[in-house]
Amino acid sequence: MKIVKNIILPLMLSPLLLTACGGSSSSSKNEVIVAAPITITPERSGQSVARQWNEVLLHAIRNDYARPTVHARNLFHISSAMFDAWSVYRPQVKPFLWGNNVAGFNCLAQAVDLPIDIIPFQEQAISFASYKMIKHRFRLSPGANNIIATADALMTRLGFDVDDTSVDYVNGSAAALGNAIAQCYINFGLQDGANEQQFYSNRHYQSVNPALALGAGQSGNPTIVDLNRWQPLSIQGYIDQAGNPVDDMPEFLSPEWGQVVPFSLSANDKTVFTRDGFDYQVYHDPGMPPLIGSDTADLYKWGFSLVAIWSAHLDENDGVEWDISPKSIGNINSFPTTFSQYNEFYNQLDGGDTSAGYTLNPVTNQPYQEQIVPRGDYGRVLAEFWADGPESETPPGHWFVILNTVSDHNLLEKRWAGTGEILGHLEWDIKSYFAMGGTMHDAAIAAWGIKGRYDYIRPVSAIRAMADLGQSSDEQLPSYHLNGILLVDGYIELVGANDALAGDNKQNFGKIKIYGWKGPDYINNPATDKAGVDWILAENWWPYQRPSFVTPPFAGYVSGHSTYSRAAAELMTAMTGSRFFPGGMSQFDVVANEFLVFEQGPSVNMTLQWATYQDASDQCSLSRIWGGIHPPADDITGRLIGEKIGKNSFEFVQDYFNQ
Secondary structure, eight states: OOOHHHHHOOOOOEEEEOSSOOOOOOOTTTTOOOOOEEEEEEHHSSSOOHHHHHHHHHEEEEETTOOOOHHHHHHHHHHHHHHHHHHOOTSSSSSSTTSEETTTEEEOOOOOOOOSSHHHHHHHHHHHHHHHHHHHTTTTSHHHHHHHHHHHHHHHTTTTOOOOOOOGGGGGGGHHHHHHHHHHHHHHHTSSSSSSGGGTTTTTOOOOSOEESSSSTSSSSSTSOOTTOOEEEEEETTTTTTOOBBBOOOOOOOOGGSSSOOSSSSGGEEEEETTEEEEEEEOOOOOOOOOSSTHHHHHHHHHHHHHHHHGGEEEESSSOOESSTTTTTTOOOOOOOGGGGHHHHHHHHOOOOOOOOOOOOTTSSOOOOOOEEHHHHHHHHHHHTTTTOOTTOOOHHHHHHHHHHHHHHOOOOOOOOOSSSSSHHHHHHHHHHHHHHHHHHHHHHHHHHHHHHHOOOOHHHHHHHHHHHHOSSSSSTTTTTTEEEEEEEEEEEEEOOOOOGGGGTTTTTEEEEEEEEEEEEGOSHHHHHOEEEEEEEEGGGSSOTTTTTOSSOOSSSOOOOHHHHHHHHHHHHHTTTTSSSSOOOEEEEOOOTTTTSSSOOOOOOEEEEEHHHHHHHHHHHHHHHHHSSSOHHHHHHHHHHHHHHHHHHHHHHHHHHOO
């Protein structure tokens, strides 16, 4: 199976009326199926209408601003609206918002008469609900015209009238029902704590650090005030993660997101912290990260030094080759529970983790075939593949792409939790989107609530700031400072008098140098150039990212990628009833010198492979360290929280399916 990103699947034909005796359906055993004229619907002819609207939604996200929190919410609310529209015609299923009170918001609903053939009504209600919500949520997007045109096209292909805005559903109109459900979600979203009315802007948060200027002629981090707190970046020609030019320096995205109404997160798991007169709501509080100037300062220095060291791995010519198949990578059964255990989990000098791999593919009962590639290619490809950069569907949307790919696999039996009857395409998609949307929404609320509360520094700020101070390894050596960076032979050293980096006037003598990726200044043409790895002044250290982006505009602790991915992996395991991908492996093909975006590479063809959903999640987490975005402290805490969220969300969603 291949996970293919950024593809809009073909839309299905409009409904046609045919006379037939019976027909396939996703109906439950309690529904009546009679021999009568039936409608040939998307459900009965191939791809479900829910899937088609999900593809339009992912297309919309790719053409919007890069806002992972906002899009996790969009994915949940629109998936939930589809679920509610579907559930109205399934009395044994409980809607989420329709006819219910959620966090003090009442969505009033009246009962409707059930038709004999419910699927056409479900599909029409789902379509109008999705259409109206997508138009509302993406009306101010930079790609709004394209998004709305895509939504209009699907409505036309399905044979629905885009001008039908009635909400008078009591007379039996499925279109009006969909419109009414969408309006409930729109009203709910205007008071759920996301501050949608003000374009999701911050109401209280202020950064304690002035911006770090990055670009030509800018070095070090001379203006930082607090080495433990997040620092905005000032980048000339800044382009956000979705590829949109941004004139102003981006502010912290969603530091107050812990206030948003969640899906399954429990008040029992919530802690409230007050800072500067604002209550930061935190679910699954992990406690303080390692802090400079505290008794965890050594762990702080170790973590950020590891990020700098791993940037030395981004050169395919270093002679190091790895087997990147499931034979050697994956199958991690536990994570460290304290910061002091991290050095046993991560390989600080050589990269990677404690993966054990698998002896056999449990589906084929055959060994996984080795795949030997340069480590420098592997690390760069991971950083790019999981970065969810320009025109991506953001991390929560990426897991919807993975879900869709799994759902398409011919070996997947669509049995909920791996048991019971095989579900029709529509029922499977509706339930799995509802569950995945709620899980991604909760992951965003938990991760960004923590980000806002702890306001933790990113590697580009920490590494440059520590290097400006000096080294903290040996008081007898030059440039000693208690809060300086740790020296590591071969990776982080002092500039000597005869060093090429010392300068003509020895002005850099005694400064810190790092053996790592040289940065974007060494790339003129990304199609033909690569920066490579060499000794650079630490004050010029750069994450393996685009020069117009550098680092996401929000705090690091905890990693959103790690939280989203682990939560999704746990949910996928529970929904499918197996921790393994269908067939025992999923993969993504990478073509030499065509995949990397901001430099040439990789030097060889390779195939990213994962045996289990957790393996894909773990790979995503490591990619953020090679990408220079997160230290280990951000990563493991995110994985542990995501694991809780995924499991709890699956248990929570069962109550809606089993009335």
